[in-house]
Amino acid sequence: MASTIAEKIRKKALELGFHKVGFAPAETLMHERDLLEKWLEKGFHGEMLWMAREPEKRTDPKLLFPQAKTVISVALNYYTPFQHEETPKKGKISRYAWGDDYHEILREKLQRLLEFIKTLDHEVEGKICVDTSPIMEKAWAVRAGLGWIGKHSNLITKDYGSWVFLGEILVNIEIEDETKIETDHCGSCTACINACPTGAIVEPYVVNSNLCISYATIELREPELPEKIKENLNGWLYGCDICQEVCPWNRFQKETEENRFHPRNNETSVSIDSILSMTHEQYIERFRRSPMKRAKLQGLKRNAEALKNSNQK
Numbered sequence: 449m450a451s452t453i454a455e456k457i458r459k460k461a462l463e464l465g466f467h468k469v470g471f472a473p474a475e476t477l478m479h480e481r482d483l484l485e486k487w488l489e490k491g492f493h494g495e496m497l498w499m500a501r502e503p504e505k506r507t508d509p510k511l512l513f514p515q516a517k518t519v520i521s522v523a524l525n526y527y528t529p530f531q532h533e534e535t536p537k538k539g540k541i542s543r544y545a546w547g548d549d550y551h552e553i554l555r556e557k558l559q560r561l562l563e564f565i566k567t568l569d570h571e572v573e574g575k576i577c578v579d580t581s582p583i584m585e586k587a588w589a590v591r592a593g594l595g596w597i598g599k600h601s602n603l604i605t606k607d608y609g610s611w612v613f614l615g616e617i618l619v620n621i622e623i624e625d626e627t628k629i630e631t632d633h634c635g636s637c638t639a640c641i642n643a644c645p646t647g648a649i650v651e652p653y654v655v656n657s658n659l660c661i662s663y664a665t666i667e668l669r670e671p672e673l674p675e676k677i678k679e680n681l682n683g684w685l686y687g688c689d690i691c692q693e694v695c696p697w698n699r700f701q702k703e704t705e706e707n708r709f710h711p712r713n714n715e716t717s718v719s720i721d722s723i724l725s726m727t728h729e730q731y732i733e734r735f736r737r738s739p740m741k742r743a744k745l746q747g748l749k750r751n752a753e754a755l756k757n758s759n760q761k
């Protein structure tokens with residue numbers, strides 16, 4: 449029996465190294481828009497003002513790509529079996545940022561997937577989205593059957609846990625598939641809520657970014673970290689993995705085949721002093737094509753200073 453277009457795309461996506469792929473009709477995310485607006489009204493986005501811009505565009509794929517009929521959602525496992533080095537001399541880096549910039553890796557694979565889809569149907573046009581586009585990636589992953597959004601607000605897959613990057617291709621064709629929406633398997637667990645040292649998960653499924661160590665150490669552009677963050681850094685220099693580390697679903701984590709996610713320079717934590725004395729030239733050299741560029745040298749130095757001070761207390 450000839451395979452369907454969905455089966456062919458799925459097979460190719462897995463060949464390209466994606467770990468999960470699914471399809472969802474490109475409808476407006478009305479329920480998610482409602483949740484987003486409530487979250488924004490409370491100011492839980494902190495200084496991430498781009499999140500408040502155009503919530504309509506964020507939730508209506510046709511405003512991003514007018515011909516969109518289907519959203520193809522993919523997940524790429526980035527788990528590598530290394531551990532953080534726990535020493536006061538070093539600051540921990542979030543797992544997602546250990547290796548090369550995932551934007552480039554995902555984009556390259558999605559580009560090849562789109563080219564393949566065009567060979568199946570020459571009329572196909574598509575738009576690739578990787579994190580930087582205003583699209584609700586986790587919501588699409590849920591609709592495409594990849595997993596569910598946990599109480600810590602990350603996407604969880606049953607087979608790889610939450611250590612996955614997400615990407616999408618919006619295409620101008622309808623793709624039929626028997627999508628089975630994954631039910632929420634958090635149940636009565638509250639491990640992530642209890643473990644968060646700053647209480648950033650203010651209620652199940654709702655994160656107040658203003659209290660989140662990851663947000664503060666990566667996105668916040670203030671010269672000083674907020675007191676509550678400084679007091680609870682727990683050794684984090686860039687990002688934070690606490691809520692994911694305690695999640696029982698991450699017992700299903702598996703090693704990725706993508707070597708580019710292995711820690712650069714074998715570093716899962718960075719010397720605090722090396723950051724404090726780093727010149728701009730050294731920063732450019734060390735963090736070229738690394739996701740850690742996001743915090744800028746100024747942000748890394750601010751975080752390193754806060755870690756150094758917390759060690760001296």
Ligand code: SF4
Pocket residue numbers: 598599600601633634635637638639640641691694695696697
């Ligand atoms: S730690 Fe528990 S509550 Fe939190 S996301 Fe994982 S399963 Fe859900």
